[in-house]
Every structure is written in C-alpha cells, then in structure tokens.
Amino acid sequence: MAENIDGTLIWTGAYTADSDGNGWGIGAVAAREDGSLSWLGTAVEAPSPSFLAVHPTLPVVYAVAEAAQTVRAYRRTGLFGLEPLGEAWPAGAAACHVAVDPSARFIVVACWGDGNVLLYGLDDDGGITSRFAAPPAKDPHAGVEGGLDIATGGPRVSRAHASLMLEDGRIMTTDLGFDLVRVWNYFPDTGLLKDHEVALPMGSGPRHLVQHPSVDAVFVVTEYSIEVVVLLPGADGRFALHRRGPATAGGADDGDAAAEIALSPDHRFVYTGIRGSNRISVLAVEGSGTRLRPVADVPSGGDWPRHHLVRDGWLHVAHERSNQVTTFALNPATGIPGDVLEQVDVGSPTVLVIAP
Template identity: 90%
Template sequence: MAGDIDGTLIWVGAYTADSDGHGMGIGAVAAREDGSLSWLGTAVEAPSPSFLAVHPTLPVVYAVAEAAQSVRAYRRTGVSGLEPLGGAWPAGAAACHVAVDPSARFIVVTCWGDGNVLLFGLDDDGGITSRFAAPPAKDPHAGVDGGLDIATGGARVSRAHASLMLDDGRIMTTDLGCDLVRVWNYFPDTGLLHDHEVALPMGSGPRHMVQHPLADAVFVVTEYSIEVAVLLPGADGRFVLHRRGPATAGGAADGDAAAEIALSPDHRFVYAGIRGSNRVSVLAVEGSGTRLRPVADVPSGGDWPRHHLVRDGWLLVANERSSQVSTFTLDRSTGIPGDVLDQLETGSPTALLVAL
C-alpha cells in the first residue's frame, strides 16, 4: 500500500498538548528517492503517540500514549489514514516504547515513569486481547553510596525504557533507572518470565538497543554516560557485557542525552542520536560485529534529535524541539551523512516508522 503515494509512507509519532508538544497525533509523511519530504496530514488524532511499532504482516500500527498511560492499535485506512482498532489499553506511567513480536503474537510496552514492563497479546487481526505485567526490576546497585536517580536527583527508581525482540525469540528490555538490561522468555498464558539480566555501570542509563543479525551482539546506547555497550551471548545463551565505549567521535558535552541507536541495512555502521549538542554520531562496526569505532559526528539538522530512521542511502531525523524532520544522504563507503537535503515542519516529532 505504500506504493499508492509518491514515495515511501512514513508514520510520525509526536508529543501533543498533554505533553506540552505541538503535534496532533500520528502524522503521515511521504519520503521520496531524492530525499524530499511531503506532509500528507494527520493520519489519526491521538494523545502523545510518542513511540510507534508496526505489525509484521498487517497494516496495523501500535502507539503508546505517554501522558494518558495507555497503548492502542490503529488500522490503516485509504492511502495515508489510520483508525482505532479496538479501545485503548491501560499501560503504566510515562509509557514510552512499544515493540512487536516478529511472529505477531504480542507487543511489549515499557514505562519510564513506574518501571512497568507489560506484554499485550494480539489476535489474528492485530488487535490487543490481553495484558500481563512482568516482575519489577531489582536495582543491582542498591545500597551503593552516591546512587541517585539522575532524572530527579532523588532515590533510584526503576525506569523501563525499551524492548528488543532478539533473533532467538527472547525479549530484551532496558531500565534507565536501575542501569539494567533484562532478558525474558515468552509464555502465552503468563507473559514474560525472567531469564537473566546484565548489570551496566551505575549511572550509565541504558536506553535503546539494536541487534547485529550476524554476530548476535546487542548494541545498547546509554542515555546518561553517552556510550554504546556491546552485549554478547555466551555458550549458555546468557548475555554478558563484552565492551563499552564512547557513542561519539568528539566526546560528550554538558547537557547531552543519548537517544536512538540504529544499524545500517548493510550492518556496517551504527548511528546514535545525541540530544543537547544535537548530533548524529556514526560508528563503524568492526570485529565481525563485536566492536564499534566512532567515525564522525554530524549536526542533526535541528534541536533535540529524539529518533532517527536509517534506510538504504538515507537518514531521516526527528528533531523534537525544533519540530522538524530532516533528511540526509549517506555516503555508502564511509557511512557519514551529507548535507541536509530537506526539512519538513511537523509538530514535536518523536518517532519515525516505515508503514506496511
């Protein structure tokens, strides 16, 4: 259906008025081969759909409503519209991320405000049918002197932030507040059951993840320490912290906060978004997928690059605070973005997703 428009259809998540944003809901954008962007309109009005995920085989989109503490499914209508598929389901405080099982059995929602990790079952039409809460995180650094919640300066609390569907069928989630990565197994009548966990250094703040499909390595960008941690599975399937290094070539600046991490389609480069200094950092993948080397930092094309999307030869960046989506070409040999090709004004963009 994406071929019905002039270009590739991109869904755009946003902050709306309930989160002091300027968006109206989930937006629809056409991205053309020359890098130009066109606004197709608001696909559906929704309260702060700050993160989106798409069903693997059906034209269904899942969106968290961050301030409303819920998640909802939407079905594509016409060329670039969406309509609700069932009602909104309760999630947790500041529900900030949603991911879909590749086999379309469930979605996982993670909540920054209260640390909730939630699994929602899906039916054959992509609708939400059930809700299961995973066990809460336990801080591996509890009792360590100087341990404070970086977001508030108070006591450390769980702040679940993202989930990743691993290639072996397990699920990995991050917890910014506890500096923790947890691995889960899925059971249809139970939800998520704990498999094992990996503690990262205190104060690092693991945020988003991507898995290298050949090395099985998971790259975790850390919001607070502005690093990328490389996790590798051992012979027993348990992940360990293999190495960690800077997420940028030029170092972190005061006020920086890392955001999204993405892998190029050819698996040769990783891209990390750095809010504050407003950069996208390029890292070369080395060591057969087990090592990253910072290559370059480039301006994001706006203020507060919250999310970005890497396509074959292209980079799209959602600059939340300047209400812009920017496009860049990517040098195929170096992986480095070129000049800004186009900038589309759209209210407080927070997530970019290729439509099915």
C-alpha cells in the same frame, strides 16, 4: 488528500498538547526515491503517541499514549489514514516505547515513569486481547553509596525504557533508572518470565538497543554516560558485557543525553543521536560485529534529535523541539551524512516508522 503516495509511507509519532507538544497525533510523511519528504497530514488524532511500532504483516500500527498511560492499536484506512482498532488499553506511567513480536503474537510496552514492562496478547487481526505485567526490576546497585536517580536527584527508581525482540525469540528490555538489561522468555498464558539479567555500570542509563543479526551482538546506547555497550551471548545463551565505548567521535558536552541507536541495513555502521549538542554520530562496526569505532559527528540539522531512521542510503532525523524532520544522504563508502538535503515541518516529532 493526495490522490496517491509518491514513495514510501512513514508514520510519525509526536507529543501533543497533553505533553506540551505541537503535534496532533500520528502523522504521515511520504519519502520519495530522491530522499525528499513531503507531509501528507495527520493519519489519526491521538494523545501524545510518542512511540510507534508496526505489525509484521498487517497494516496495523501500535502507539503508546505517554501522558494518558495507555497503548492502542490502529489500522490503516485509505491512502495513509489510520483508525482505532479496539479500545485503548491501560499501560503504566509515562509509557514511552512499544515493540512488536515478529510472529505477531504480542507487543511489549516499557514505561519510564514506574518501571513497568507490560506484554499484550494479539489476535489474528492485530487487535489487543490481553495484558500481563512482568515482574518488577530490582536495583543491582542497591546500597551503593552515592546512587541517585539522575532524572530527579532523589532515590533510584526503576525506569523501563525500551524492548528488543531478539533473533532467538527472547525479549530484551532496558531499565534506565536501575542501569539494568533484562532478558525474558514469553509464555502465552503468563507473559514474560525472566531468563537472566545484565547489570551495567551505575549511572550509565541504558536507553535504546539494536541487535547485529550476524553475530547476535546487542548494541545498547546509554543516555547518561553517552556510550554504546556491546553485549554478547555466551554458549549458555546468557548475555554479558563485552565492551563499552563512547557513542560519539568527539566526546560528550555538558547537558548531552543520548537518544536513539540505529544499525545501517548493511550492518556496517551504527548511528546514535545526541540531544543537547544536537549531533548524529557515526560508528563503524568492526571485529566481525563485536566492536564499534566512532568515525564522525555531524550536526543533526535541528534541535533535540529524539529519533532517527536509516533507509535506502538516507538518514531521517526527528527533531522534537524544532518541529521538523531532517533528511541527509549517506555516503555509501564512509556511512557519514552529507549536507542537509531537506527539512519538513512536523509538530514535535518523536519517532519515525515505515508503514507496512
């Protein structure tokens, strides 16, 4: 174990052997001021912690176990280690995403396999105390001719994929299988109750999402159509589809699947990850935050860029299939990544989060 951590601590999620991955659990990486990374070791062994989220004030991280269909809290111990905080809680099939309430009241887990959206209450120490299942989604495109589940080719099924804590306290979730975005309100003794929903074009596949804090616009990357959808709230607080456009500057290739979307800290640029052709695409934020213009596509530096993190002028990309995290310096004027600065070996990385 290193005597000190030189730089910012980043935790890495991964696929482990139960999902045919090469990871061992939640990993620890040090990100130095010059953008370079160094592998510190495995923070804690865990089964396929494919997505992570950190507590807003405590040294606690939450991880879904995708194959085991659970979610668990871990607390920091020592310089970069983690230890379980309570038992693992049941989730749903292919639990693939977790997000934390900024007020630390709850976490929300999305499950790709069965469409479940689950809320878990938290105590003052960050431990999980309760579980509530949200009402299931209904397909807004039901009965439309030609509607099939793109993942299987069979009938369309609900596939919840991500959640976002909105600036006004509500929660927004995506359903990749039903091409649906839902907005929820939180009730302590009930969990999530639906406020309203927005149907997106059939076959688009809304995956991950991020909010522009100045105008409340939400940018949603679509896995199947390789687009970014801009949702804007009206005077009544209900979101509606404002515009949609390509998630890349050069178009999509056969076999492409969009993955992550991230907003730069200064809110001037959006970065999308495209698996298949293995690109990071840069989009300029225009129209006071309501319009995106594709600027450039850059090779991601590895195979299958599943997730990426933008911080302090650097871009870190987690490549699931080539077992590495790649670092780029970002041009401060154009937002475009330069040449690959460094690569560090990490087994089947799936997510990168900055430790509190």
